[in-house]
Amino acid sequence: xxxxxxxxxxxxxxxxxxxxxxxxxxxxxxxxxxxxxxxxxxxxxxxxxxxxxxxxxxxxxxxxxxxxxxxxxx
Amino acid sequence: xxxxxxxxxxxxxxxxxxxxxxxxxxxxxxxxxxxxxxxxxxxxxxxxxxxxxxxxxxxxxxxxxxxxxxxxxxxxxxxxxxxxxxxxxxxxxxxxxxxxxxxxxxxxxxxxxxxxxxxxxxxxxxxxxxxxxxxxxxxxxxxxxxxxxxxxxxxxxxxxxxxxxxxxxxxxxxxxxxxxxxxxxxxxxxxxxxxxxxxxxxxxxxxxxxxxxxxxxxxxxxxxxxxxxxxxxxxxxxxxxxxxxxxxxxxxxxxxxxxxxxxxxxxxxxxxxxxxxxxxxxxxxxxxxxxxxxxxxxxxxxxxxxxxxxxxxxxxxxxxxxxxxxxxxxxxxxxxxxxxxxxxxxxxxxxxxxxxxxxxxxxxxxxxxxxxxxxxxxxxxxxxxxxxxxxxxxxxxxxxxxxxxxxxxxxxxxxxxxxxxxxxxxxxxxxxxxxxxxxxxxxxxxxxxxxxxxxxxxxxxxxxxxxxxxxxxxxxxxxxxxxxxxxxxxxxxxxxxxxxxxxxxxxxxxxxxxxxxxxxxxxxxxxxxxxxxxxxxxxxxxxxxxxxxxxxxxxxxxxxxxxxxxxxxxxxxxxxxxxxxxxxxxxxxxxxxxxxxxxxxxxxxxxxxxxxxxxxxxxxxxxxxxxxxxxxxxxxxxxxxxxxxxxxxxxxxxxxxxxxxxxxxxxxxxxxxxxxxxxxxxxxxxxxxxxxxxxxxxxxxxxxxxxxxxxxxxxxxxxxxxxxxxxxxxxxxxxxxxxxxxxxxxxxxxxxxxxxxxxxxxxxxxxxxxxxxxxxxxxxxxxxxxxxxxxxxxxxxxxxxxxxxxxxxxxxxxxxxxxxxxxxxxxxxxxxxxxxxxxxxxxxxxxxxxxxxxxxxxxxxxxxxxxxxxxxxxxxxxxxxxxxxxxxxxxxxxxxxxxxxxxxxxxxxxxxxxxxx
Numbered sequence: 002x003x004x005x006x007x008x009x010x011x012x013x014x015x016x017x018x019x020x021x022x023x024x025x026x027x028x029x030x031x032x033x034x035x036x037x038x039x040x041x042x043x044x045x046x047x048x049x050x051x052x053x054x055x056x057x058x059x060x061x062x063x064x065x066x067x068x069x070x071x072x073x074x075x
Numbered sequence: 076x077x078x079x080x081x082x083x084x085x086x087x088x089x090x091x092x093x094x095x096x097x098x099x100x101x102x103x104x105x106x107x108x109x110x111x112x113x114x115x116x117x118x119x120x121x122x123x124x125x126x127x128x129x130x131x132x133x134x135x136x137x138x139x140x141x142x143x144x145x146x147x148x149x150x151x152x153x154x155x156x157x158x159x160x161x162x163x164x165x166x167x168x169x170x171x172x173x174x175x176x177x178x179x180x181x182x183x184x185x186x187x188x189x190x191x192x193x194x195x196x197x198x199x200x201x202x203x204x205x206x207x208x209x210x211x212x213x214x215x216x217x218x219x220x221x222x223x224x225x226x227x228x229x230x231x232x233x234x235x236x237x238x239x240x241x242x243x244x245x246x247x248x249x250x251x252x253x254x255x256x257x258x259x260x261x262x263x264x265x266x267x268x269x270x271x272x273x274x275x276x277x278x279x280x281x282x283x284x285x286x287x288x289x290x291x292x293x294x295x296x297x298x299x300x301x302x303x304x305x306x307x308x309x310x311x312x313x314x315x316x317x318x319x320x321x322x323x324x325x326x327x328x329x330x331x332x333x334x335x336x337x338x339x340x341x342x343x344x345x346x347x348x349x350x351x352x353x354x355x356x357x358x359x360x361x362x363x364x365x366x367x368x369x370x371x372x373x374x375x376x377x378x379x380x381x382x383x384x385x386x387x388x389x390x391x392x393x394x395x396x397x398x399x400x401x402x403x404x405x406x407x408x409x410x411x412x413x414x415x416x417x418x419x420x421x422x423x424x425x426x427x428x429x430x431x432x433x434x435x436x437x438x439x440x441x442x443x444x445x446x447x448x449x450x451x452x453x454x455x456x457x458x459x460x461x462x463x464x465x466x467x468x469x470x471x472x473x474x475x476x477x478x479x480x481x482x483x484x485x486x487x488x489x490x491x492x493x494x495x496x497x498x499x500x501x502x503x504x505x506x507x508x509x510x511x512x513x514x515x516x517x518x519x520x521x522x523x524x525x526x527x528x529x530x531x532x533x534x535x536x537x538x539x540x541x542x543x544x545x546x547x548x549x550x551x552x553x554x555x556x557x558x559x560x561x562x563x564x565x566x567x568x569x570x571x572x573x574x575x576x577x578x579x580x581x582x583x584x585x586x587x588x589x590x591x592x593x594x595x596x597x598x599x600x601x602x603x604x605x606x607x608x609x610x611x612x613x614x615x616x617x618x619x620x621x622x623x624x625x626x627x628x629x630x631x632x633x634x635x636x637x638x639x640x641x642x643x644x645x646x647x648x649x650x651x652x653x654x655x656x657x658x659x660x661x662x663x664x665x666x667x668x669x670x671x672x673x674x675x676x677x678x679x680x681x682x683x684x685x686x687x688x689x690x691x692x693x694x695x696x697x698x699x700x701x702x703x704x705x706x707x708x709x710x711x712x713x714x715x716x717x718x719x720x721x722x723x724x725x726x727x728x729x730x731x732x733x734x735x736x737x738x739x740x741x742x743x744x745x746x747x748x749x750x751x752x753x754x755x756x757x758x759x760x761x762x763x764x765x766x767x768x769x770x771x772x773x774x775x776x777x778x779x780x781x782x783x784x785x786x787x788x789x790x791x792x793x794x795x796x797x798x799x800x801x802x803x804x805x806x807x808x809x810x811x812x813x814x815x816x817x818x819x820x821x822x823x824x825x826x827x828x829x830x831x832x833x834x835x836x837x838x839x840x841x842x843x844x845x846x847x848x849x850x851x852x853x854x855x856x857x858x859x860x861x862x863x864x865x866x867x868x869x870x871x872x873x874x875x876x877x878x879x880x881x882x883x884x885x886x887x888x889x890x891x892x893x894x895x896x897x898x899x900x901x902x903x904x905x906x907x908x909x910x911x912x913x914x915x916x917x918x919x920x921x922x923x924x925x926x927x928x929x930x931x932x933x934x935x936x937x938x939x940x941x942x943x944x945x946x947x948x949x950x951x952x953x954x955x956x957x958x959x960x961x962x963x964x965x966x967x968x969x970x971x972x973x974x975x976x977x978x979x980x981x982x983x984x985x986x987x988x989x990x991x992x
Contacts, residue, residue: 015344022428023421035343057229057258058421060133060315061345 007070008049010039013062024055036064092451094374094406096179098159098224099143104400106292108141111281115145124155124222125275126247127268130256132279135317135347135418138256139226141282146222146254155220155252158183162225163373165453167233168487169203170195176223177210183221187213194674203239204715205680207246215248227417228257233486237262242715244268283314296323304336311340317418321350324400325357351422354401365392366401367431370423371438371461373454374406375413382445383438436462443467460494469499469506473552476509480516489513500526502550504533508560511567520574527571530564562592562599569606581610601630605643612650613759615798618834621650637674641667641681642718646758648688655836657692657873664688683709683717683725690728694735697876697909702732722752727767735877739775743768759799766806778813785810792822796829801838808845812852820849840869841878848885860896863889871902871929880910887912901927901986927968932986934961939978939987 016037021029027041039056043049049066056063115128130138146157160179166172173195177188191210214221231237241263244253255261268274284292289309293300300308312318322339329335335353342349355363368384369375377390386392393413396403402419406412415423427435439462447455452475459468472491479488492510500507507529514523536546537557551557565588572580588603608623624647631640644667651660668685686709693702706729714722726749734742750764765788769781785807792811796804804826811819823846830838843866850859870878879886887910894903905926927935937947944962948955966972969980981987 019429020425023425
């Protein structure tokens with residue numbers, strides 16, 4: 002049984018839907034305030050850091066990282 | 076040491092890629108940015124270039140371009156030359172990283188780094204600090220300065236590399252300047268460098284294009300824009316260099332400049348994403364296709380892009396893209412290799428993933444096949460993994476196992492293994508066993524057992540199969556690896572058993588390994604015998620342990636793994652000492668030190684440890700000046716050249732020296748320190764610091780405290796003596812003696828029996844000395860002298876001193892008594908002189924530096940007779956030559972030149988003793 006976490010990463014600027022594949026299928030939603038939320042499950046901290054690194058490599062300003070839900074799946 | 080799976084490599088790992096050492100060229104369109112380059116250039120020219128320059132900003136901010144302009148452009152780097160290294164994620168492997176750093180430095184200073192390179196490439200475990208120390212020494216004696224640029228440092232994830240970089244930065248000679256270009260601040264001691272004024276920084280805010288620079292840039296690109304348009308673009312891109320460059324590309328050849336700028340400014344999409352879309356959209360279909368398909372490649376050549384994109388005009392396309400400034404970076408002067416700008420490549424790849432997800436695997440598979448043909452196995456493996464082609468990756472990884480072990484790149488090997496899907500191991504015993512080796516040599520036990528079982532399962536199947544056939548379902552990349560498998564599986568089993576504390580199983584598997592290992596498998600033998608050595612040691616069979624270690628050392632030497640040999644030498648010398656062979660122990664240390672000194676690149680790791688060993692021996696021989704010299708040399712060589720236990724062993728030896736010099740509280744402080752830096756390994760801790768401390772307490776007259784320690788430790792008089800607790804039990808006996816407790820005698824007698832049964836004559840010697848003191852305390856002088864006589868017989872041929880002389884006035888009286896009875900009298904006289912006791916007879920025996928052996932005294936007495944040489948030989952039943960040798964030694968030790976002089980001098984020294992008296 003592994004614990005999965007749902008994270009929301011908010012970045013400044015709008016990112017097109019097609020970036021979903023680049024972010025391993027995570028959900029990409031543009032918000033009205035000009036920011037974008039990348040949302041989805043990550044298996045562990047290493048995966049989360051990998052994700053943040055991808056954001057860094059796009060040169061996008063990072064606004065927030067939130068753990069929205071912790072659940073257990075078998 | 077026990078699990079390195081390296082023999083002679085058959086697969087050559089990829090040679091260093093020269094393209095990574097290629098400094099970027101400054102392009103025509105690059106805007107001069109004097110506010111940045113001038114500052115850097117001036118500081119470099121004036122000699123105030125900081126030791127470390129950090130250029131930290133997001134992707135596409137123009138870090139590399141700025142550095143190329145400042146370092147390679149007009150004003151240049153002054154008197155310093157420039158070494159450039161573009162890092163990629165594969166360089167997180169420490170050996171790879173430093174191999175590239177050395178190669179980069181040598182492009183600038185060919186005379187520097189040679190020894191370090193030899194060290195880095197030498198087999199066995201040369202630690203990186205040794206390599207760096209050698210490099211720093213070479214740089215420090217160079218009359219040239221060098222600026223080392225490490226571009227894309229953010230790709231380095233390995234803490235080992237950061238640790239070694241910290242070491243490098245902290246020992247940076249004035250000749251070396253470090254420049255790190257990175258997307259995120261590296262985990263190096265930046266705050267400390269800032270505080271010391273040793274760090275200069277260029278950050279995102281500095282790199283953003285100002286409005287003036289933006290205007291100059293569009294001007295240089297041949298685009299006529301109004302001040303308002305420039306301001307709009309500058310505002311929308313926030314001075315982001317990559318975005319400005321893309322904007323210029325989009326504007327080129329476009330009629331409706333104003334419309335484009337308006338549309339761009341009014342859009343809130345990711346600025347670079349938006350512009351890439353614009354640029355790519357404007358390319359002809361076949362170029363678009365080429366860009367997407369080749370975006371998965373870390374570097375591009377005509378032939379490689381042909382293979383991947385399924386075309387035949389790759390080279391022409393690359394040249395066209397280069398001409399059009401489409402984010403292509405040349406990696407050499409021949410226009411053979413290029414790469415996309417990283418940010419541009421990421422943008423293209425995101426499109427590829429989105430638009431053609433089904434193609435991606437196939438593209439990687441083709442790239443893998445091309446790299447395999449080209450001989451770059453590392454790139455072939457990376458692409459096979461990215462293709463999700465586990466079978467292909469497994470086959471490639473399997474072929475690199477031995478070469479990776481030989482290069483000490485087990486960490487990288489382990490990362491590959493961990494990236495492989497579990498199921499590929501099931502059919503591949505060689506791969507499974509290689510995974511076990513990679514795990515164990517990087518200190519991981521989890522995951523070992525199931526893989527070892529896979530290998531064992533197939534070994535059973537092979538035995539059951541008809542001779543010369545391979546069982547159905549077994550997959551192996553190189554059949555020769557199957558022959559080596561049984562031995563290495565047993566070695567890994569032995570190692571696993573040892574970690575689990577099962578000594579008997581360690582012995583069993585170790586012996587079985589030796590039975591099946593190939594005759595020429597030096598590392599296999601070295602590993603197996605070292606494991607047997609540790610197991611024998613833990614069982615108290617020191618004789619076998621010493622034999623095993625000596626065998627292991629010969630195999631390591633044959634393979635050139637000197638650092639591993641030195642590790643074994645420490646243990647071997649320790650065993651020899653306990654076995655009572657002080658001279659052999661000394662020779663072991665000396666030979667190992669000589670061997671280490673003969674290695675290219677100067678003193679090797681382990682040299683300080685040898686000096687510590689020689690210091691301990693000098694202390695025993697009561698030669699405190701020599702001991703002091705060895706300890707100082709060991710200290711000067713530095714902890715970084717020592718084995719993991721060096722800091723501990725050095726403090727212990729220093730404590731013993733302080734104790735020998737009479738500074739008991741100083742000794743205690745050093746023992747406390749030693750305890751703090753203790754670094755345990757598989758070898759048993761047979762002389763715990765707590766027991767050493769208790770011994771010093773006894774000397775201080777605090778026997779009660781020592782007894783309290785023994786009670787707390789659970790040591791009792793009635794304990795069954797065993798080797799692992801011998802030192803502690805002898806300590807207990809010392810505490811009892813110190814407290815005047817008669818029960819010490821009984822304990823010592825039992826310890827003596829155990830020591831003699833185990834051939835531990837070094838231990839027996841100390842026990843006999845204590846037994847003599849104990850019997851003396853009971854008033855039984857005859858029995859005391861008898862015990863001491865046996866101790867003297869053991870100690871005389873080996874030159875033991877402090878075991879006797881450190882025991883105080885009681886021992887002085889006993890030695891006097893023994894000497895008077897003529898037992899090894901010259902040796903006893905020498906020991907007495909060492910404690911400054913009054914001479915037995917008037918004479919100058921204290922002037923005899925090297926005491927005569929018993930045999931020599933016997934010969935000397937015959938020389939004092941009327942017998943001729945041949946008669947003496949007959950009398951002793953030896954050859955005349957042997958008598959001559961003895962005679963020569965006697966003359967040398969007495970400092971005389973003739974038989975008559977020798978007899979006169981011996982008489983003066985009282986050496987002819989009772990025989991004449």
